[in-house]
Amino acid sequence: MFQILEYLFFAGVLLIALAVVLFLVTLVRKRFKRLWIPSFILCVGIVTLISPAIYTRILLSVDLGPRERMVDGEVHISLNGWDGNSYAFLQTRPETVVLQMANADVDDQALQYLRHMKNLRELDLNDSKVTDQGLKVLVELESLEVLRLRSTLITDQGFRDFLMTLPNLKNLDIRETSVSNEVANEWKNAKSGRRILR
C-alpha cells in the first residue's frame, strides 16, 4: 500500500516537471491557445503529489484492533490499548500462542476466558487489575513461558501458590509489584536460564 503512495508522489514530481517543460515549449512557439494543456498537467501533477500526504494524514485512521496475526504458524493476538471492551471472544481462540492484553480494564474475571489456551506461551498482563486470585487460572496453562505482570496487584503469596510451580515459566516481568526480592530470587535460582524484569 505504502509503495503505491510512494510511486504516486514521484509520479506527481514527474508530471509537474513535464508541465513546466510543456509550458516553456508552448510559450517559445507562441501557441498561447494551447496553454490549457500544460496547465491541466500541472494541476494533475500537484494533486498526485499531495495525495499521499492527504491519505496518510487525513483519510487513514489507525486500526485499533483486535490485532490477530499468524506468525510462523502461531496465533498472536494483541489487544494492548485497543478500543474494544469485552474479552469474551478469547474463549473462541483456544489455539492462541501469544496474547497481549496489558490493559487497565483486564481483571481476574477476564482471565477466565483463557482457561482453554493450552498452547499459550506468552502472556502480557502489564498494568492490569490482576490479583493473586487471577493467577489461579494460569496454573492450568502449562505451556506458559513468558509472563508479564508489571504494576499488578499480585503478592508473594500468589507468586508462591501459583507461579512457583509452573513448569516451563522462563521469563517474568514483576516491576512495580509487591513481590519481594527474596521470593523472586528463589524462583530465579531454582532453574537456570530464568530471567526477571524488576
Added chain:
Amino acid sequence: MSDSVVGLKLDANANHDESHATYLGRACELAYLDAKQGSIEFRKQLGLDAELISISNTQAYIGENDGAIVVAFRGSESFTTIDGFKDWLLTNARNFLILPEGRIGTDFAAAGVGARFHSGFMSALNDIWDPLFAKVDNAYSECERPVWLTGHSLGGALALLCAWRLHQHFVAVHQICTFGAPMIGNDIAAEAFKREFPSKIYRYVDIGDIVPKLPTISLFSNSYAHCDTEIVVGEATEKSALNCLKETAAQTVDGAINSLVANSLWSEVKKGMPSHLMGNYLSRLTSKRRQ
C-alpha cells in the same frame, strides 16, 4: 580523539550525568570506524571488548567488560557516497509509520495496537536483529550486567527501537543515550516508551541540529512524536536556523528578501549541518563538564 579521554568509565550506580553521556558519545563516534580499528579503539579508549556486526546498511558495535554491555549503533554513512545514499534512501526517506508483520510486529504491538513506527528504521533493525540479539543474549546469559544502548543520528533511533525489543526478550536495559536522533514513531509509541523506560532514555539534542526535528516535514509521513527525556546542549542564545527563518519572515514585511537577510539565513543553515555531527556533540559535552 585525544589521549586525555583514555580511561573513561561507566558507573551504573550513579544517576545519568555527563560522564555517562561522554562515555557513550565516544562509543557512538568509534562506531563509525571499521571493524579492525574499532575493536582496537573500543579497547583502548573505553575498556570494552567490542565486535562489529554489519548487515546490509545497518552496523552496530557490541562491547562488553566485567561491568557493562554496551551496544553502539552507527548512524547514516555520509550522504555523498553511493552507500550513504542507499542508506538514506532505505532508512530515512521511507518514513511511513507502520506496524510491521511477523515476530517484530508482535514485539512492537506490545506498545499498543495503535502504535506506529518509522518503516525504514524498523526494517533496518529487523536486518540486524538476529545476530545482534544472539550476541547480546549470550553475553547477558553469561553474566547479567547493566546494558547500555547508544547511537548517533539514525543510530540513535535504532538504539531506541532495539531497547524495546530487548525488553520484550527480557534483557533488562539500564540506559539509552542518543545524540541528534530523529523521531521513531507516533504519539502512542512515544507514550509506551515513556512507560517502559522511565528515566532511562536520554536524548541529547543540539539547539542548532535539525535532524531531531525530522521527519515532521516529510510529505509522505503521518505525525511523529519524540519520547522523553530531551537534553538540549549548545548555547541558548545561539540562533538556530529555524529561529532565523522566523526572524527573516518578520524582516521581510516589505515583501523583499534582501541579500543581507538571505546571506544570514544561509550561514545559519550551514551552521546547522555541522551541529549534527557526533564531534560537535562530544565537544558540547566537554564544555558542559568544564562549567
